[in-house]
Amino acid sequence: MLLVKNVIFACVHNAGRSQMAAAFFNHFADQSKAVAISAGTEPAEKIHDSVLEAMKEASVDLSSAKPQLLTQELARGADLLITMGCGETCPYVPGLERVDWPLPDPKDKSTDEVYVIRDQIKVQVLGLLEQLDACGHTASRVCGITDDDKKFLQSFEECSLGAKCWTHEAHVRMGWLVMETSPSFDAALDRIRTGIMRFNSSKNSIGYHETITVAFARLINSRRVEGENLAAFLARNSDLLDKNCLKRFYSAETLSSELARKSFVEPDLDGICD
Secondary structure, X not given: OOOOEEEEEEEOOOOOHHHHXXXXXXXXXXXXXXXXXXXXXXXXXXXXXXXXXXXXXXXXXXXXXXXOEOOHHHHOOOOEEEEOOOHHXXXXXXXXXXXXXXXXXXXXXXXXXXXXXXXXXXXXXXXXXXXXXXXXXXXXXXXXXXXXXXXXXXXXXXXXXXXXXXXXXXXXXHHHHHHHOXXXXXXXXXXXXXXXXXXXXXXXXXXXXXXHHHHHHHHHHHHOOOOOOHHHHHHHOHHHHXXXXXXXXXXXXXXXXXXXXXXXOOOOOOOOOO
């Protein structure tokens, strides 16, 4: 008989990170194999509004969820406790395996910052589900290029993707998908460049930045592994989900220059392998 894995995602207030993690876990899991709950040691009165909005944008409804207290009764029968980077205040349950995900608290963060945290949590959850062999049919990024990936790429290239969906994580997803479906790096870069320019124009968005586009394309391409799916790629390269990751390679002065905006400029701090 197959035993169902029980996972607890916990933080202090159970109003942000742990709620998003449990919701993504149950959304993507085969629940005959694994289920999750979330709780906190000092639960808040409600989930942060910014978290509700961010999860709604990701097609996961948290409107009926409520913060709850982490009790011994909840912990009983659990197989794994995942805490959310809250340091010494993180919950601890004697005898229960604990893993910490060092993630920033979304409280009082801007919308863009909350979206970044949400996307980081999603990647972590998908990686955990792979480790537990508990991916369900809705885990759209776990089995190579799926129909959902194809629809996403098509909506980007046809400019029908919603502006709010065009997050930094969506940029990285698009870049990986284009690389995987193009015959060469040059062909992929041309699709990425043309697609971003056309998409930005359709949304009356800010201008195009050549160095940022080419640098991210080179980073994504240099880290691809044959046969690897998107979830595994993102779990292995979670630093790419930080929209400021190019600061490792470029000084602020170089990246903000007009020359870098109009044409590709080589990194002045650290090289990017091709």
